[in-house]
Amino acid sequence: MTFSSILSISGFLMVLIFMYLIMSKRLSAMVALITVPIIFGAILGFSPALGKMMMDGVKQVAPTGIMICFAILYFGIMIDTGMFDPLIKRILVFVKGDPVRIAIGTAVLAALVSLDGDGSTTYLVTTTAMLGVHRAVGMNPMILPAVTIVLNSVMNIIPWGGPTGRILAALKVESQDVFVPMIPAMALACIWVLFLAYRWGMQERKRLGIVDLDHAKLAAENHDPEVEALKRPDKFWINITLTVVLLVSLVIEVFPLAILFMIGTALALLINYPSLKQQGERIAANGANAMPVVALIFSAGIFMGIMAGTKMADAMAKSIIASIPASMGPHFSLITAVLSLPGTFFMTNDAFYFGVLPVLAKAAAAYGITAQEMGRAALIGQGSHLLSPLVASTYLLVGLNKVEFGDLQKYALLPAIGVSFIWLLYCLATGLIHF
Structure with missing residues (x-):
C-alpha cells in the first residue's frame, strides 16, 4: 500500500470518526475538531509540521470567523434596538400559532434572504426573525435550522453563492451554460423543501395543535425593563436603512464581508448607543453569543489545515x-x-472543484462530454454539502439555535440528499446530464 493510499484512507476515516463522535455525543464539535485531526496527523508522522498546518488552517478561516463575529454583534445590536420587533409581531399574527404556517414561513424567509449568496447572513436573519416564534409555540427545535439549511443548500448554487463560481473558474465555462439550465431544478428543489416544511409542520400541529397565541400576554410575559431600555424606536428607519445598505453592499461586494460587518457594527453602535459605557455593555453582551460560534469556526480551521x-x-x-x-x-x-x-461532503468545495473536477473533466473530454455538462453534474452534490463538518457557517446556525451539530445532521441529512436526488433526476430527464 502506498503512502498516498494511507493518506486517503486516513482522511475518510478521520471525517467518519469525527461525525461518529459528535453524532453520538461522545465529544463536543469543538473538542473533536481540534483533537481528532491532531491525533491522525501525529500517527501519520507529521508531528513536527502540525503547528504550521494548524496555523495555516486557522488563517484560512480567519476572514469567515471575523465576519461571523461582527455579524453576530451587528444583528445582536439590531435586536437590542428592537428593529426586528415589527417583523416578528406581524409574523406572529400571520402564522396564528399554526406550526404548518410557521414552518412554511421559515422556508420562504430563508429563500428570500438566501438570494444574497451568503449562508451566514441567511442563518442570522432567519433565526433572528423566527426563533422566538418557534419557541413560543413549542415546536421541535430542529425544524428551524433544518428548514433553513436545506433551503439555503438549494439557493447556494446561485453564481455568486460560491460553488458555481468555483466550477466556472475551474472549467473556464460560462454561467449561462452551467447555472441557468439548473434554475428549473432549483424551483423543484424549493418545492421539495416547502413540502418538508409542510410535513414537519403537520407533525407539530398533530402534537401541539394550533396554539392560541395571546400576543398581549406574550408581550407582558416577555416584558423586561432592562430590555425595553435598550430599544430605539426613534431610530427604527435609520437602522432599517443601515441594514439594507449593508445587505446590498454584501451582494455587490463593495468590501470584503468581514470588513462590511465591522463597519456596520461600528455605525450601529455610534447611532444607537453613543456613550462609551453603552457601547462596552453591548459588545460584552452580544460578544458572549459570538464567542462559542467563533471558537467552533477556528477549531474547524485546525481540522481543515491538517x-x-x-x-x-x-x-x-x-x-x-x-x-x-x-x-x-x-x-x-x-x-x-x-x-x-460524498466528494463535497468529505472534502471542501475548493478541494473537490479545483482538485478533482478538472481531472474528471479532462478525462470526460476524450469521450465527447463537454465541460459545461461536467459543470452541471458537479453541482448535484451541493444538496448536502452545507451539513459537512468542513463548512464553517453551519456552526453559526447550530450556535444560534442552540442545537447540537450531530443532531442537525441526523435530522436534515436525508432530506438534504433528497435535493441532490431531485436535481439528478431532472438533469437526466432533460438531457443536461447524459446517462
Missing part, C-alpha cells in the same frame, strides 16, 4: 479519480454527479 497540510485532501481526490474504471468513461458526467455528493 487535512490540507498532510495532503490527505489531495490523496482523497486521487483515490476518487482512480476508483473510476476506464470502461465507465462514456458515463463520466453521471459518475461526477454521483461522486459530487
Whole structure:
C-alpha cells in the first residue's frame, strides 16, 4: 500500500470518526475538531509540521470567523434596538400559532434572504426573525435550522453563492451554460423543501395543535425593563436603512464581508448607543453569543489545515479519480454527479472543484462530454454539502439555535440528499446530464 493510499484512507476515516463522535455525543464539535485531526496527523508522522498546518488552517478561516463575529454583534445590536420587533409581531399574527404556517414561513424567509449568496447572513436573519416564534409555540427545535439549511443548500448554487463560481473558474465555462439550465431544478428543489416544511409542520400541529397565541400576554410575559431600555424606536428607519445598505453592499461586494460587518457594527453602535459605557455593555453582551460560534469556526480551521497540510485532501481526490474504471468513461458526467455528493461532503468545495473536477473533466473530454455538462453534474452534490463538518457557517446556525451539530445532521441529512436526488433526476430527464 502506498503512502498516498494511507493518506486517503486516513482522511475518510478521520471525517467518519469525527461525525461518529459528535453524532453520538461522545465529544463536543469543538473538542473533536481540534483533537481528532491532531491525533491522525501525529500517527501519520507529521508531528513536527502540525503547528504550521494548524496555523495555516486557522488563517484560512480567519476572514469567515471575523465576519461571523461582527455579524453576530451587528444583528445582536439590531435586536437590542428592537428593529426586528415589527417583523416578528406581524409574523406572529400571520402564522396564528399554526406550526404548518410557521414552518412554511421559515422556508420562504430563508429563500428570500438566501438570494444574497451568503449562508451566514441567511442563518442570522432567519433565526433572528423566527426563533422566538418557534419557541413560543413549542415546536421541535430542529425544524428551524433544518428548514433553513436545506433551503439555503438549494439557493447556494446561485453564481455568486460560491460553488458555481468555483466550477466556472475551474472549467473556464460560462454561467449561462452551467447555472441557468439548473434554475428549473432549483424551483423543484424549493418545492421539495416547502413540502418538508409542510410535513414537519403537520407533525407539530398533530402534537401541539394550533396554539392560541395571546400576543398581549406574550408581550407582558416577555416584558423586561432592562430590555425595553435598550430599544430605539426613534431610530427604527435609520437602522432599517443601515441594514439594507449593508445587505446590498454584501451582494455587490463593495468590501470584503468581514470588513462590511465591522463597519456596520461600528455605525450601529455610534447611532444607537453613543456613550462609551453603552457601547462596552453591548459588545460584552452580544460578544458572549459570538464567542462559542467563533471558537467552533477556528477549531474547524485546525481540522481543515491538517487535512490540507498532510495532503490527505489531495490523496482523497486521487483515490476518487482512480476508483473510476476506464470502461465507465462514456458515463463520466453521471459518475461526477454521483461522486459530487460524498466528494463535497468529505472534502471542501475548493478541494473537490479545483482538485478533482478538472481531472474528471479532462478525462470526460476524450469521450465527447463537454465541460459545461461536467459543470452541471458537479453541482448535484451541493444538496448536502452545507451539513459537512468542513463548512464553517453551519456552526453559526447550530450556535444560534442552540442545537447540537450531530443532531442537525441526523435530522436534515436525508432530506438534504433528497435535493441532490431531485436535481439528478431532472438533469437526466432533460438531457443536461447524459446517462
